[in-house]
Amino acid sequence: MSTRKTIGGALGAIIVLIVAQILAQLVASLFVLVKIPEGICNIIAGIIYVGLAFVLSELFSKRLLKIKIENLGMPKFSIKAKWIIVGVLLPVIVKAVYLFFFSGKYVSSGMNSNQIFSTLSAGIAFTGIAAGFVEEMVFRGVILNLLKEKWNIKVAVLIPSVLFGLVHIIGMDFSIISSLLVLIAGTMVGIMFSMVAIESGSVWNSGIVHSLWNILIIGGGLSISEKADEYSELFPIQRVGKKYRIPKAPFIAYVRTGKSFK
Secondary structure, eight states, X not given: OOHHHHHHHHHHXXXXXXXXXXXXXXXXXXXXXXXXXXXXXXXXXXXXXXXXXXXXXXXXXXXXXXXXXXXXXXXXXXXXXXXXXXXXXXXXXXHHHHHHHSOOOOOOOOOOHHHHHHHXXXXXXXXXXXXXXXXXXXXXXXXXXXXXXXXXHHHHHHHHHHHHHHHTTTTOOOOHHHHHHHHHHHHHHHHXXXXXXXXXXXXXXXXXXXXXXXXXXXXXXXXXXXXXXXXXXXXXXXXXXXXXXXXXXXXXXXXXXXXXXX
16 A cells, blocks of 8 residues: 555545534534424434444545455444443543542532533533544544554554544644643543554444543543533532532532632
8 A cells, every 4th residue: 555545545534534523513503403402413413423424434445445444443333341341440440530539529510401411412422422433433443554554553553643632632722731731641542542443353342432431531421620610511429528429410510629719
């Protein structure tokens, strides 16, 4: 495979991701205009996003790259139970570290039931499941396997992981330090997902790990920040002194990681 085809294939895969995401959001926006609840629209957007991304990836690999999609880490859909367990344990451990090693306080952001449904549907269906699987199809599927075919496994793991980190910076209002931290964190997480895809031979396994990570870390579980804001999310555990209790009704919360807050 030529260098030109490899680079073109990688860029084409990223374009597939962008096109699928934009079209999914446009269709969902049309449903919003006809007064379909926003939470339902988020679910529709997630379904269209992942479905369209797979169809476009299959057409792209078959018609332009002349490669079977199975050779790009996308065999018949199947997920091993151990990766579901790993996918749950990883974010739970991260949450546990914040819960038990950093002082914090959970407060309600005052969201009503419709706002909670909208937040969770977006976090689970779109940001969680759809984005998790689509990003794995692109970065650990098409790009990783093209680079591995052209160069070697080290290049195939590192470059998509760095690109994965960069994607999460683009368009964000981060400081230079925050951008570097996100880039480093994104690259490390990308390498972790790559290891799952390589060991299991399928992006569906890295996809479930990625999706669960998104759902539990950023998609509607617990928002960890210095202050409560409109991005605070649902979390059903409240800290009272040194004890934890489950409230009768779900509420929107955040963790204060500093020593004081206003």
